[in-house]
Amino acid sequence: MKLIDSKQELVFSIYHASNESTEYIYSSIIKLQILDHLGMAWGLRWKSSRSENTRSHLEKERVFEPTIPTLDQLEWLNTDWSHILKQTQLHMNLLEPFIAFRRVLLQILNCNDCILQHLLESASTLRKGSRFSLAAAALHEFKFLSVGAESQLPTPYICFLGRIEEAKLLRAQGQHEMAINLARYLIHHYQLNAEAPNVYRLVGKCSRTILEQYLKHAVGLAKHNKSADKKYIARQCQTHYQLAHYADALFKSYEERLNSNEWQAAMRLRKHKGEKIDYSLKIQELQKQLSMDKEEAERLQDDRDNFLSLALEGYQRCLVIGDKYDVRVVFRIVSLWFRLSSRQDVINGMLSTVKEVQSYKFIPLVYQIASRMGNLKDTQGPHNFQFALVSLVKKMSIDHPYHTVFQLLALANGDRVKDKQRSRNSFVVDIDKKLAAENLLNELSSYHGAIIKQMKQMVEIYIKLAELETKREDTNRKIPLPREIRSLRQLELVPVVTATFPVDRSCQYHEGSFPHFKGLVDSIMVMNGINAPKVVECLGSDGRKYRQLAKSGNDDLRQDAVMEQFFGLVNTFLGNHYDTWKRRMGIRTYKVVPFTPSAGVLEWVDGTIPLGEYLLGSLRNGGAHGRYGGGDWSFLKCREEMTNAKDKRKAFEKVCENFRPVMHNFFLERFLQPANWFEKRLCYARSVAASSMVGYIVGLGDRHSMNILIDQATAEVVHIDLGVAFEQGLMLKTPERVPFRLTRDIIDGMGITGVEGVFRRCCEETLSVMRTNKEALLTIIEVFIHDPLYKWALSPLKALQLQKETDDDLVPSLEDSQDVYEGNKDAARALLRVKQKLDGYEGGEMRSVHGQVQQLIQDAIDPDRLCQMFPGWGAWL
Numbered sequence: 001m002k003l004i005d006s007k008q009e010l011v012f013s014i015y016h017a018s019n020e021s022t023e024y025i026y027s028s029i030i031k032l033q034i035l036d037h038l039g040m041a042w043g044l045r046w047k048s049s050r051s052e053n054t055r056s057h058l059e060k061e062r063v064f065e066p067t068i069p070t071l072d073q074l075e076w077l078n079t080d081w082s083h084i085l086k087q088t089q090l091h092m093n094l095l096e097p098f099i100a101f102r103r104v105l106l107q108i109l110n111c112n113d114c115i116l117q118h119l120l121e122s123a124s125t126l127r128k129g130s131r132f133s134l135a136a137a138a139l140h141e142f143k144f145l146s147v148g149a150e151s152q153l154p155t156p157y158i159c160f161l162g163r164i165e166e167a168k169l170l171r172a173q174g175q176h177e178m179a180i181n182l183a184r185y186l187i188h189h190y191q192l193n194a195e196a197p198n199v200y201r202l203v204g205k206c207s208r209t210i211l212e213q214y215l216k217h218a219v220g221l222a223k224h225n226k227s228a229d230k231k232y233i234a235r236q237c238q239t240h241y242q243l244a245h246y247a248d249a250l251f252k253s254y255e256e257r258l259n260s261n262e263w264q265a266a267m268r269l270r271k272h273k274g275e276k277i278d279y280s281l282k283i284q285e286l287q288k289q290l291s292m293d294k295e296e297a298e299r300l301q302d303d304r305d306n307f308l309s310l311a312l313e314g315y316q317r318c319l320v321i322g323d324k325y326d327v328r329v330v331f332r333i334v335s336l337w338f339r340l341s342s343r344q345d346v347i348n349g350m351l352s353t354v355k356e357v358q359s360y361k362f363i364p365l366v367y368q369i370a371s372r373m374g375n376l377k378d379t380q381g382p383h384n385f386q387f388a389l390v391s392l393v394k395k396m397s398i399d400h401p402y403h404t405v406f407q408l409l410a411l412a413n414g415d416r417v418k419d420k421q422r423s424r425n426s427f428v429v430d431i432d433k434k435l436a437a438e439n440l441l442n443e444l445s446s447y448h449g450a451i452i453k454q455m456k457q458m459v460e461i462y463i464k465l466a467e468l469e470t471k472r473e474d475t476n477r478k479i480p481l482p483r484e485i486r487s488l489r490q491l492e493l494v495p496v497v498t499a500t501f502p503v504d505r506s507c508q509y510h511e512g513s514f515p516h517f518k519g520l521v522d523s524i525m526v527m528n529g530i531n532a533p534k535v536v537e538c539l540g541s542d543g544r545k546y547r548q549l550a551k552s553g554n555d556d557l558r559q560d561a562v563m564e565q566f567f568g569l570v571n572t573f574l575g576n577h578y579d580t581w582k583r584r585m586g587i588r589t590y591k592v593v594p595f596t597p598s599a600g601v602l603e604w605v606d607g608t609i610p611l612g613e614y615l616l617g618s619l620r621n622g623g624a625h626g627r628y629g630g631g632d633w634s635f636l637k638c639r640e641e642m643t644n645a646k647d648k649r650k651a652f653e654k655v656c657e658n659f660r661p662v663m664h665n666f667f668l669e670r671f672l673q674p675a676n677w678f679e680k681r682l683c684y685a686r687s688v689a690a691s692s693m694v695g696y697i698v699g700l701g702d703r704h705s706m707n708i709l710i711d712q713a714t715a716e717v718v719h720i721d722l723g724v725a726f727e728q729g730l731m732l733k734t735p736e737r738v739p740f741r742l743t744r745d746i747i748d749g750m751g752i753t754g755v756e757g758v759f760r761r762c763c764e765e766t767l768s769v770m771r772t773n774k775e776a777l778l779t780i781i782e783v784f785i786h787d788p789l790y791k792w793a794l795s796p797l798k799a800l801q802l803q804k805e806t807d808d809d810l811v812p813s814l815e816d817s818q819d820v821y822e823g824n825k826d827a828a829r830a831l832l833r834v835k836q837k838l839d840g841y842e843g844g845e846m847r848s849v850h851g852q853v854q855q856l857i858q859d860a861i862d863p864d865r866l867c868q869m870f871p872g873w874g875a876w877l
Contacts, residue, residue: 003042007035030094033084034101040077041105044069068110078114085125091582092129099125116146116158123165127172135169160190219243219314237322241329244314247307248332254304267297305345312336312349319357326361327572331779334365338372338783341385350388359392359399360503364569366396367407367561368783374436390440397440399507401448402495402514406593408444409459410558411437416463416596454491458517459595461488462497465524466552466599470532478523481536490518496540498548498591498603515540530554535604547604555723557600561592562784563698563722569780570694570770577769584683585690585762588711588718605720607713612705614666615745615877628662635659635874642871652867655876661748670712680715682758685750687716689762692740695719696856697770697777697837699830701729703741704873726830734870742860745877755857763853771849774838781834784827 014028045066081102088094099122106115119142126135139162146158163186171179222236257263315333318325333353340346362369370393373386397404414434445452465485480486495501495514504513518539525535531553538546551557567587574580594600617623620635633641638655645651667684671677695703701724709718729736747754770777840847842855859865866875 003035003039007032010035026091026094030098034098037077037080037102037105041109044073044077045109074109074111074114085121092126092131095125095129096131096134112145116142119145120158120161120165123169127165127169130172132169132173139166139169156190160186163190216243233322234324237318237324240314240318240321241325244311244318244329247314248311248336251304251307251311254300254307258300258304266293308336308340309345309349312346312353316349316353316357319353319361323361327364327569328776328779330361330365331776331783334362334369335779335782337385337388344383347383347385347388350385351383351391354388354392354395358505359396360505360507362392362396363400363403363503364565365783366393366404367558367565369393369396370404370407370411370437371433373411373440374430374432374434386436390436394440394443397444398447400503400509401444401451402501402509403503405441405444405448405452405455406459406497406595408437408441409455410594410596410600412441413459413463413596417598451493454494457488458491458494458497461485461520462550462601463552463595463599465520465534465536466550466595466601468534470526470534474526475528475532476526478525480523481520485520486522488519490516490541492516492541496538496546497593497601498538498546499540500591515542515544515546517541521545524550547606549602549604550599551602552599554598555721556597557592557594557602558597559725560602560722561594561600563700563725564589564592566698566780566784567694570777573769573773573776574690574766577765577772579765580690580769583686583762583765585686585766587691587694588687588716590718590720605709605711605718608709608711608718610706611708611710611717611745612874612877614710615663615705624662624665625659628665629660632660633658635877638876639871639874642867642876648867649864652863652876656744659876661744663745663749664751666710666749667715671715681749681751684710684715684717685758686762688742688746688750689759690766691717691719692742692856692860693763693766693770693853696739697834698725699727699729699833700725700740701727701732701736705877708741727833732870734868736870736873737865737868738860738862739856740860742857743866743875743877747861755861760853760857763857764849767853768849771838771840774835777838778831778835781831 010028010032014025017025017028084098085095102118103115103122106118119138123135123138123142126132126138142162143159146162163182167179167182167186170176170182218239222239312333315329318329319333337346337350369389372389373393393404393408397408411433414430414437441452465481468482468485470479494517496517499515501514518541521537521539527533527535527549531551533549533551533553536548536550538548540546567589571586571589574585580586588605590605591603592600593602612620613623615623615625616635617626625632625635633655638659641651641655642648667677667681671680694700700719700722702721703719707719707721709720710716711718724732742755750759753759840849840852842852847855869875
């Protein structure tokens, strides 16, 4: 009865807990689970002599002597414990008391086998949760009990598992040499059996010289294990990945050496020696030197090729076997394909991968893969790179048409730019790609003819809508849709273009698996802007109205699509790291679907308001500053002061004195409950921190207050208009010298602590995750480099338009410029700068995560930098 009373008290405490007590709720649930296990253990330990037919509660029960439960009897208890371990996801503050309770419980039950297994499992869990001292204590107790333990399992095997865990713990603590030596000892003194790949990986991960002996051997042993158990499949996938990753690292080091200036100079010297052989007095000596040099060069090239082959094969097997490393592997293998597209062995490996690997794994890179079609330099040989590439795109299109065909239609429309487009020559137009996409669409018509036909109809409607000519007086007003657009009937085979629905791994997209297009509402809203974008509502078959922004103009929406793609991948890394996942950190994304180089559709982010509109009002003469900044200067007066001032620093200080920050009122106005106010302000600080760090890494510029939205329900920030990236902001007429927007109003929204506390810690966590995943992020950027449709440098006209100082007389000269786009010649510089940031280089010095964040925050709030910003950016805001 006392157990039941305790459970009821805990349930009542959970029921009465307030919103801000989630940590307390979690701990109470753990206590309930502990009491539940205690009740189950009591039933196993004490057996009643009462007959099953007896129902009287008044009858006294006779109790036998306590019994020792068997492993079979404890199976349900152990299964429930495994489920709890999975659900808590290494939340060590919750797990630690449960681990201690379970140790005592098993000791009372006097079940030695379960105690040993529990200690071993506890050591592994504590190690993964970075509780190294507790893990070491559990291992020490395990060793003590396992010596001479009367176990149903062979004692040597129990000891062997403990030694493996000890080696893993040593490696986690940074004692790599001791971990390697212990693993070698295990290899020589124990029969490894099923654990062999685990031990070989443990050794091979740390030493260059044992690639052949250990990593390859681990893969060989894993192949022989035909078990269908998920644990063994995951281990086999991990084994292939580590071998491929290591071979890939060796390939990169050899490639760097063979391409280095020193090696090229040595090759030139050898060539020079070869030319002088007939005339030299030391012919024999020179011939010997040349022979040695030639052997070295051949050996290096052979090793490089072998490592490449090993890496490609390992990555392929990793993709075939499991999905744990899909994001890293897919980007790396595609990067190798693109960079080495002229090599026949790479093309053969690519064809094999296309044949064996499920096509859904390449969907995240469909646009980058498809954009390489039609490149004439890749067409040598019968089975050339273009043949392999088209085979992959065709397979993806057949299996997943709703995630692929829109990209092909955009490529097929690659030459559709309005005649009146002022900067038409700034768009990348490739006729070969257009023809390749059209040919592939014709081939796909035999598989998905009806789908492609309806998709083309919808794309045409959206292009007409985006390019619809409007009058100036229609701005910020609703106007009726033209009849030709309004007459489009529902398209039951086409999804709503901005709706997000998952990729079906079985390739079966049945009716109802996505909301299909039912038409557009009868009117549209014409927004303010140079190109008058239109807000339209699309009707979905799920009954929802999807607000969308149809846009056409000088901005290439393909660049926005690439940046949103990058943000989505960064979110994957943040979600996989415990500290950032726990804080729910990420970057708000939205869908961007380009249809031509200059036209496309963007998902309208519902419930948001531009930061500038909240602070200043739509006409920049009101807003929160108008409501709360009594007696302050207006934004326009501040801008005029900064524009006309010669001493920018003094003018900036004067403007700041007369223009006080008011962003904290956003939370007071919208979140009236204290717990809600605190939660949203926390969410805001985390969101600003994550977007600031990621924006800094990719060099995101043009972050004026109208390009940052704030969600009025969650207080998250959303960055829009992402066309100025990879530090293109430094190329503007007034260069942007700050790493991200951290002006006074942004800081004011974080509360009394400002940039200290939550914001700084979240910046450090985000940057730490990005630096930890440096190789994967660089691989992703490298894949973008190979996208021939992405522009890595601003056109002169766009640079002027961004700061709205275009001289009409200058436009024709910029339009007629013969500086034709010559590939991504600035891409290598962009990649190098991203690498420097991820390495921690700031101002020529290597910095820790803490030091780098400190430097970035100082730069972002530095008055000397802010006062030099373009006045329209609003550095005082």
